[in-house]
Amino acid sequence: xxxxxxxNVAVGGxxxxxxxxxxxxxxxxxxGVVRVVNFAHGEMMTMAMYIAVTLFGAFHLDPLVMMxxxxxxxxxxxxxxxxxxxxxxVTRPEYMQFLLLVAVAIIIINGLxxxxxxxxxxxxxxxxxxxxxxxxxxxxxxxxxxxIAAVVVASLLFGFFRYTRHGTAIRACADNYTGALVxxxxxxxxxxxxxxxxxxxxxxxxxxxxxxxxxxxxxGPAYTLLAFVIVITGGLGSMPGALIGGVLIGxxxxxxxxxxxxxxxxxxxxxxxxxxxxxRPQGIMGKRTx
Amino acid sequence: xxxxxxxDVPPRGLALFGVLLVALIAAPAFAGDYLLTVLIVILYFAYxxxxxxxxxxxxxxxxxxxxxxxxxxxxxxxxxxxRFGVGPWxxxxxxxxIAAAVGAFIGFLAFRFRVAGVYFAILTIAFAEFARVGFDHxxxxxxxxxxxxxxxxxxxxxxxxxRGHPVMFYxxxxxxxxxxxxLCRALLQSRVGYFWRAIREDEEAARAAGIDTFHYKxxxxxxxxxxxSFAGVIYAFYYNNLFPEQVFHILxxxxxxxxxxxxxxxxxxxxxxxxxxxxxxAETLTAALAALGIDLPGAKQVxxxxxxxxxxxALPDGVWPWLARRIGLxxxxx
Numbered sequence: 001x002x003x004x005x006x007x008n009v010a011v012g013g014x015x016x017x018x019x020x021x022x023x024x025x026x027x028x029x030x031x032g033v034v035r036v037v038n039f040a041h042g043e044m045m046t047m048a049m050y051i052a053v054t055l056f057g058a059f060h061l062d063p064l065v066m067m068x069x070x071x072x073x074x075x076x077x078x079x080x081x082x083x084x085x086x087x088x089x090v091t092r093p094e095y096m097q098f099l100l101l102v103a104v105a106i107i108i109i110n111g112l113x114x115x116x117x118x119x120x121x122x123x124x125x126x127x128x129x130x131x132x133x134x135x136x137x138x139x140x141x142x143x144x145x146x147x148i149a150a151v152v153v154a155s156l157l158f159g160f161f162r163y164t165r166h167g168t169a170i171r172a173c174a175d176n177y178t179g180a181l182v183x184x185x186x187x188x189x190x191x192x193x194x195x196x197x198x199x200x201x202x203x204x205x206x207x208x209x210x211x212x213x214x215x216x217x218x219x220g221p222a223y224t225l226l227a228f229v230i231v232i233t234g235g236l237g238s239m240p241g242a243l244i245g246g247v248l249i250g251x252x253x254x255x256x257x258x259x260x261x262x263x264x265x266x267x268x269x270x271x272x273x274x275x276x277x278x279x280r281p282q283g284i285m286g287k288r289t290x
Numbered sequence: 291x292x293x294x295x296x297x298d299v300p301p302r303g304l305a306l307f308g309v310l311l312v313a314l315i316a317a318p319a320f321a322g323d324y325l326l327t328v329l330i331v332i333l334y335f336a337y338x339x340x341x342x343x344x345x346x347x348x349x350x351x352x353x354x355x356x357x358x359x360x361x362x363x364x365x366x367x368x369x370x371x372x373r374f375g376v377g378p379w380x381x382x383x384x385x386x387x388i389a390a391a392v393g394a395f396i397g398f399l400a401f402r403f404r405v406a407g408v409y410f411a412i413l414t415i416a417f418a419e420f421a422r423v424g425f426d427h428x429x430x431x432x433x434x435x436x437x438x439x440x441x442x443x444x445x446x447x448x449x450x451x452x453r454g455h456p457v458m459f460y461x462x463x464x465x466x467x468x469x470x471x472x473l474c475r476a477l478l479q480s481r482v483g484y485f486w487r488a489i490r491e492d493e494e495a496a497r498a499a500g501i502d503t504f505h506y507k508x509x510x511x512x513x514x515x516x517x518x519s520f521a522g523v524i525y526a527f528y529y530n531n532l533f534p535e536q537v538f539h540i541l542x543x544x545x546x547x548x549x550x551x552x553x554x555x556x557x558x559x560x561x562x563x564x565x566x567x568x569x570x571x572a573e574t575l576t577a578a579l580a581a582l583g584i585d586l587p588g589a590k591q592v593x594x595x596x597x598x599x600x601x602x603x604a605l606p607d608g609v610w611p612w613l614a615r616r617i618g619l620x621x622x623x624x
Contacts, residue, residue: 037408085603092606094407095352099551100602102544106595110588118587217588221540225419228412263434267423270416277413278403 004136009258010251011139015147017250019208021243022150023223024230025157026201032237033174033194036086037094039101042223043108044199048074048206049215050112056123063123063207064145071153071203078199082192090191105220112217120214128211146208153204154243157197161239170194174237222266229273235286244284248272295475302619310562314464318457326456330528332569333463334521339549339561340470341517346547347556348474348483349510350490352407355396355414357542358421359515362389363522364532368439369431371527378452382523386516392417393515397508415540422538432532439530452527459528466524467562470517474558477513486510490556518546548594552601554608563610568597 027041038044048070055066081104089097130141161167173180173190180187226249234245249269256268276283296304314333318326338360345351366388367381376384396417400410426434447454449462477483485506488496497503526532536542553564572590579589605612 085599088603095346095411096602096606098352098408098411099598103595103598103602106541106544106598107592110591110595113588114586114592225412225415225540229416232409232412261427263426264423267420270419273416274399274413277405277409278399281403281405281409 009254013251013254015143017247018147018150020250021246023205024227025242026198027227028231028242030198034191036097040105041227043105043220045202045206045223046220048203049210052207052210053121067204067207070207071200074203075196075200079192079196082195109220120216122214142211146211229269233276235283238285241285328573332565333467335549336562336565337467338521338546341514343550344514348486352411353414354411355418356546357538358418359389359518360522361537363519364526367523368526386519389519390512390516393511397511401504401507422534425534436533441530554610557610560610
């Protein structure tokens with residue numbers, strides 16, 4: 001039944017892509033508001049994944065349960081990072097911000113290496129090998145749960161930015177920095193809040209992704225690049241774009257892994273990136289700005 | 291020519307350059323084997339840092355994919371040697387133009403389609419990653435299993451085939467670093483150098499002033515890629531083994547840029563000073579940890595990270611501009 005295989009792999013790729021999308025959403029929110037490119041994004045995610053590994057080892061908590069506390073921890077990390085390190089850099093040239101976060105990334109990667117060693121880690125849940133069958137379609141339980149959780153968290157985030165006072169204030173900062181200052185918004189604190197929210201996305205996404213993939217300390221840069229590919233494809237700063245980009249990349253990677261070789265899948269993601277950069281630099285959902 | 295190169299260099303600057311050069315020429319006579327390998331690494335990073343600095347420091351184009359040019363240089367020269375017995379200097383004649391052409395291709399795409407700033411940096415990473423995955427699957431060069439050069443004990447130094455004692459590699463890299471330094475100085479003083487800095491400061495204004503910015507940015511990419519690939523050839527014949535996973539990895543590209551950033555982006559002494567500071571301090575740290583009986587893989591990199599963090603927060607222009615002021619060498623920020 002070769003058609004079934006394609007369908008199964010495609011659905012699996014789309015579900016994984018939703019988790020990628022949540023990760024990229026964090027990057028997109030941070031860039032859209034703070035205008036800082038978080039080059040330590042994937043590294044922050046591996047950090048969250050290792051927190052999940054540690055908590056799982058100590059308490060055997062289900063990753064779906066751990067998602068909320070880990071997102072909270074990452075929120076605090078992101079908030080402090082913005083307050084302590086990044087705020088003075090907001091007005092510096094782009095490449096200086098970039099280098100600051102490269103430094104953070106290097107420290108996280110190798111800090112994890114020192115603490116956990118180079119071996120791959122994962123978690124085994126009671127449903128690790130379960131699957132659901134719907135007609136000819138077989139879906140891994142882990143991917144389904146992870147995908148659903150990613151959609152739920154992303155919806156909460158949309159709601160936060162759309163309906164709450166803080167969310168509205170953050171959008172105001174993103175739209176007009178000077179205007180936000182004039183009407184008396186505490187921009188520095190809102191930036192910290194935004195970075196925290198972006199980091200919380202990564203925390204939730206990382207915990208979910210641990211259901212699907214192993215984690216190694218050196219996985220960070222690949223995830224950072226993946227997040228960049230997704231947000232640039234979807235449109236940097238566009239929230240729906242991040243999710244759409246995530247699904248697109250997840251699907252492409254899965255199909256490339258099936259049709260060619262799993263080790264070649266990142267090549268296809270980069271091919272999409274290069275095409276988007278050259279042909280539609282504002283991304284699928286992005287608006288063209290001068 | 292020489293008179294022009296050293297015009298408006300303060301005497302102290304010339305003296306410093308002379309003393310440094312003499313000290314480095316004499317160093318192998320005094321250094322032990324370990325120190326010599328450290329010095330080789332330092333010169334290697336100083337040379338590549340200088341090459342990278344042409345793009346970032348002179349023209350303001352942040353490349354985070356320079357491992358691509360190192361990898362192309364090393365893979366092409368090594369494959370020609372292993373497969374056809376072509377010597378490294380002939381390999382160089384093939385590898386450098388190819389790397390320059392690849393640089394030109396990436397530059398063409400980026401500059402023609404106005405991919406700038408962080409997007410440009412990500413594009414350069416993307417191409418390095420392409421190469422990494424590509425070479426991983428290219429069986430002709432050994433794929434992910436790696437490419438190995440035959441290692442044999444040579445009783446004499448065969449410069450023509452680059453087989454011999456590390457001292458030989460040391461002098462080759464020293465000559466390359468010194469030449470790169472002089473070349474960069476000459477470039478900065480030329481018409482091209484002035485146009486480059488105009489583009490770096492304000493590209494729109496440069497274009498308005500009638501500078502063909504596309505053309506001059508292309509020159510920078512090609513020169514930088516070609517110079518970097520030379521270091522790749524030397525790398526291949528010094529280490530004798532190549533793995534795509536290591537050679538093209540994004541962390542290699544980041545290692546390349548650390549030296550010039552710590553030393554001072556856009557300065558001539560910056561890449562050299564940065565390489566000495568970073569590699570020197572990191573090796574000291576490794577030696578100290580080893581002496582204490584601690585084996586911590588990653589400690590050196592955490593140290594790099596902290597250095598980068600400190601430099602970008604405390605000395606955003608790098609260490610050299612600050613040091614130059616301290617020792618009374620007010621080198622103009624180039």
